[in-house]
Amino acid sequence: MKENNKVLLGMSGGTDSSVAALLLQDAGYKVTGITFRFFEKDGNTEYLDDARDLCCTLGIPHLIYDARKMFQEKIIHYFIQEYMAGRTPVPCTLCNNYLKWPLLQQIADEKGIYHLATGHYVNKQKIDGYWYITCGNDADKDQSFFLWGLPQSILERMCLPMGGLTKTRVREIAAARGFLKAAKRRDSLGVCFCPMDYRTFLKAHVPEGEIIPGNFYDEQGQKIGKHEGYPFYTIGQRRGLGIHLNKALFVKEIIPQENKVIISDNLHALEKNEMYLTHWNLINPDVVLGHEDVIVKIRYRKQANRCTVTLLDDQRLHIQLHEPLASIASGQAAAFYRGNTVLGGGIIE
Numbered sequence: 001m002k003e004n005n006k007v008l009l010g011m012s013g014g015t016d017s018s019v020a021a022l023l024l025q026d027a028g029y030k031v032t033g034i035t036f037r038f039f040e041k042d043g044n045t046e047y048l049d050d051a052r053d054l055c056c057t058l059g060i061p062h063l064i065y066d067a068r069k070m071f072q073e074k075i076i077h078y079f080i081q082e083y084m085a086g087r088t089p090v091p092c093t094l095c096n097n098y099l100k101w102p103l104l105q106q107i108a109d110e111k112g113i114y115h116l117a118t119g120h121y122v123n124k125q126k127i128d129g130y131w132y133i134t135c136g137n138d139a140d141k142d143q144s145f146f147l148w149g150l151p152q153s154i155l156e157r158m159c160l161p162m163g164g165l166t167k168t169r170v171r172e173i174a175a176a177r178g179f180l181k182a183a184k185r186r187d188s189l190g191v192c193f194c195p196m197d198y199r200t201f202l203k204a205h206v207p208e209g210e211i212i213p214g215n216f217y218d219e220q221g222q223k224i225g226k227h228e229g230y231p232f233y234t235i236g237q238r239r240g241l242g243i244h245l246n247k248a249l250f251v252k253e254i255i256p257q258e259n260k261v262i263i264s265d266n267l268h269a270l271e272k273n274e275m276y277l278t279h280w281n282l283i284n285p286d287v288v289l290g291h292e293d294v295i296v297k298i299r300y301r302k303q304a305n306r307c308t309v310t311l312l313d314d315q316r317l318h319i320q321l322h323e324p325l326a327s328i329a330s331g332q333a334a335a336f337y338r339g340n341t342v343l344g345g346g347i348i349e
């Protein structure tokens, strides 16, 4: 599609996308807001009214797109299945890479709108002919970790008005422009469809009898306590095990077929020097494969390991970690960085 000054903005009704609408309009874009109906807790649709009201105040069109069935199949079903398989799912990464941004692109194409925008705290940069996501300026809000899977066709059309701002500044802008509800709204916490403990969500959504209590074992195979069912535990988990020995204990391994959870008292026993990725995306493989200066992150915050990435004959990526890394769980995402630039990522096997 040819570039024009139209932009389709994903609007959740929250602070960031509301301020994004203001800033895009200030910058001279013809903004259309769109709110996806992904998941509505207890049928609450207040967010739709908030987004519609804001668009009305700004005098811009507002669209609503019902993606609940898609979200149920691609995200919620996957989320439950992953825990039931003893893995650790990454619903926000999948939603962004496979649902939210592709839907924005699809609907923008239908409407003849070139630019695609959200209130994500990230920037983008073109290097050697390739577009990359780079970290947002507000280190506490940076969301680059979730966006490694986007293709060039989306990256080149992205507008990211939050990238250079801090959340504090964004709230100030909302308040100064009279959008008090948006200014005061609390930050969303965790996964949108289960902001509470995911165990409560699983209990409510998995048919009775499918999650059954079992035993914790130590590394020598001795029973050391009872657990409530393997899907309620994740690799590296330390709290909430319900075993009271006078030392810290960690979940080392989950064996779904036997409903066993293996516990270790030694964090080093959870360390690994390598991992394998499937469903990966590398923006420019030439600047990742075989290089010594690639950083891999498997957590949103506070972790960054150097690694060497190799493509195997079976099309998986092999990640050789230069320093050992603890608590690598299958199903989690791994994102590659050089400095602030996201080079790609994948799903840990």
Ligand SMILES: Nc1ncnc2c1ncn2[C@@H]1O[C@H](COP(=O)(O)OP(=O)(O)OP(=O)(O)O)[C@@H](O)[C@H]1O
Residues within 6 Å of the ligand: 009, 010, 011, 012, 013, 014, 015, 016, 017, 018, 034, 035, 036, 037, 038, 100, 117, 118, 119, 120, 187, 188, 192
């Ligand atoms: N239901 C939705 N419909 C359309 N776009 C959405 C929706 N939910 C999120 N987005 C877009 O994705 C961005 C990032 O989503 P996330 O849930 O991480 O946001 P957030 O930090 O809570 O932002 P906000 O303050 O805008 O709600 C949002 O700023 C918004 O542009």
